[in-house]
Amino acid sequence: MASIASPSIYSYCTSQDHNKRISTVPRIALCQPQQPHRQIPRREIILRSSELAIIGAIFSFSGKRPDYLGVQKNTPALALCPSTKNCISTSENVSDITHYTPPWNYNGGRTRKKPVSREMAMEELLQVIKSTKPDKYTPKIVEKKDDYVLVEYESPILGIVDDVEFWFPPGKKSMVEYRSASRIGDFDFDVNRKRIKALRMELEKKGWASEASF
Known part of the structure; x- marks a missing residue:
């Protein structure tokens, strides 16, 4: 329903005759009625999720596995x-706060x-990988060696795949290096960091610790 604003009906002229007045047409403002907030039914939410799943099946969001994964040959590292x-x-360099994250020590926890x-330690890591699903991503171990594990994490709806690597460097230290990366896109809403944190928290129960806590 329209509502009428109440501006001044008369305005004064700018001529020298200040006593002369002219009438003006009142301004009318049309107000659009406010629409009530509609709560999305649960069934509609499920249907929308199904539509996203179908889109993900038609347009593959899994991406291609990078060919540079694994322990690098020139300088042994991920x-x-x-x-x-x-x-x-x-x-990564410690100063790179966007990409760097500290390694783990599987004998550094207080509970060990x-x-x-x-x-x-490798068996403990595999157990945690298989039993933990951060953000409901499904883990799939695609490569395993004595000192290296490659896991693909697939999202529940669009089938987005992230590659996560774990490497036990040679030497006496109980160190574990890792790398977690998305195949597509420019940002991940901290999915990779949250995944690594969830895994670390489960490993801490077994006696692991982050090198950052030393």
Whole structure:
């Protein structure tokens, strides 16, 4: 329903005759009625999610696995991250707050009463990978060696795939390097960091710790 504003009906002329007045047409403002907030039914939400799943099946969002994954040959380490904000790696410089994240120590936790071997630590890592689904991403171990694991994490709706690597460097230290990166896009809404944090929190229950806490 329209509402009428109430401006001044008369305005004064700018001529020298200040006593002369002219009438003006009142200004009318049309107000659009406010629409009530509609709550989306649960069934409609489910249908929208199904539509996204169908779109994800038609247009593949999985991307292609990068060919540079694995332990690098020139300088033994995991690959660095691209400039995009959807990757974290222990191989990055500590000053790179966007991409760097500290490695783990599987014998550094307070709950670890007796040091374990690398083989035992690998078994603990595999158990946590299989039992933990950060953000409901499904893990799939696609490559496993004595000192290296490659896992693909797939999102529940669009089938987006992230590549996560874990590497046990040679030496006496109980260190584990890792890299978590999205295949597509320029940013990840901190999905990779949240994933690594969720895994670390489960590993801490077994006696692991982040090197940043030393």
